[in-house]
Amino acid sequence: MHQESRRLWLLSGTGEGPVLAQQLLAMGWQLTVSVVTPAAALAYSASNDLTIQVGAIAGEAGVGAELAAARAAGRPYAVVVDASHPFACQVSRDLAAVCGRQQQRLLRLLRPALAGPATLLPALEDLQAVPLAGQNLLLAIGARQLAVAMAQSRGAHHHARLLPTANSLQQAMAAGLEPDRVACLRPGSDLAVERALVRRWRITTVLARQSGGPTEQLWRRICRSEGLGLLLLRRPQEQAGVEGLDAEALLATLAGRSVAGAAFSRDAGPPAP
Structure with missing residues (x-):
């Protein structure tokens, strides 16, 4: 994956996005980062290898258009990373549907289940x-x-x-x-x-x-x-058939390494706190 293309599309709606982007840039990835608001874009440091897109993704059509545009430019994405908020269900559904049909590699960043009484x-x-x-x-x-x-x-x-x-x-x-x-x-x-x-x-x-x-x-x-x-x-169920990884496992995967036991079940939803 990393050898064939170093382009990655990161959809970010959480505070982890800017940190994740810096780590991926340090690995040599070229990033397109999608955020919803101009204020969210301000958290990302300028880089020649970082392109920021501001605005909501227009459903499955918007996802398909972005993937098609990258291919048409001769710079297809090796992987799409869904780092949207756990409650932003629609964008995750759209990504899973389109990437599944097009056999586009999709990784989902999973936040941990926090412990304590609730x-x-x-x-x-x-x-x-x-x-x-x-x-x-x-x-x-x-x-x-x-x-x-x-x-x-x-x-x-x-x-x-x-x-x-x-x-x-x-x-x-x-x-x-x-x-x-x-x-x-x-x-x-x-x-x-x-x-x-x-x-x-x-x-x-x-x-x-x-x-x-x-x-x-x-x-x-x-x-x-x-x-x-x-x-x-309760956090919504994650999309079936999508490879869900915590932050450590996600970064290791994108660096070409593996971390045993760091992935969550993609069909069982988040573990209970």
Whole structure:
């Protein structure tokens, strides 16, 4: 793989993307990196071997067009790496479908399952079975699912922690959240902002996503230190037939090495924490 072509298409929607790109460049790969927003592109260092594409992939047609354009230019991709967010299911489905039909090598970066106490919810509808009446519930699941989460947890006093975008704030207001119960802030690394929020709002339970990344780690630490209940929306199943690897195994594979036992089952979904 590495001998025939040194071109790689990296679809990145997580914080691991910029670090992964630097490591791949150091291996000698030429990268095309796809990110959704201009802000996400700023995290990538400039390089003659790095091309950044900004914007959402237009479904299966968009995936097929990118692969075809690379072939037409005489520079086909040796491998496609899906490093999108675990909850960005549509882009992973589109990649798996098109790469499968075209016999294009596709590797999926799998985040780890984090350990610690939490209640896993297969779907937001399962909130109905959780006794949340009278609880101060912090919703840390993104703006798009706020309305559904609130509808499934009637009786709770809802609060939300969102990314600082106009669209997020609009969705929060449309869901019926009170303005003084919404915080539009970027996640911190020292927990100070999040700790202040849960104390100010007297939060008793946090609903987050089983992302396996820094955000889940943040809420696990906050809930543990503040004595809060933690509900996690279970990570979606990975696409069947796709080679899923943790970061170490992915880099080893792309360097032409192998790491025994580093790959996860591609059909069983993520391991339970």
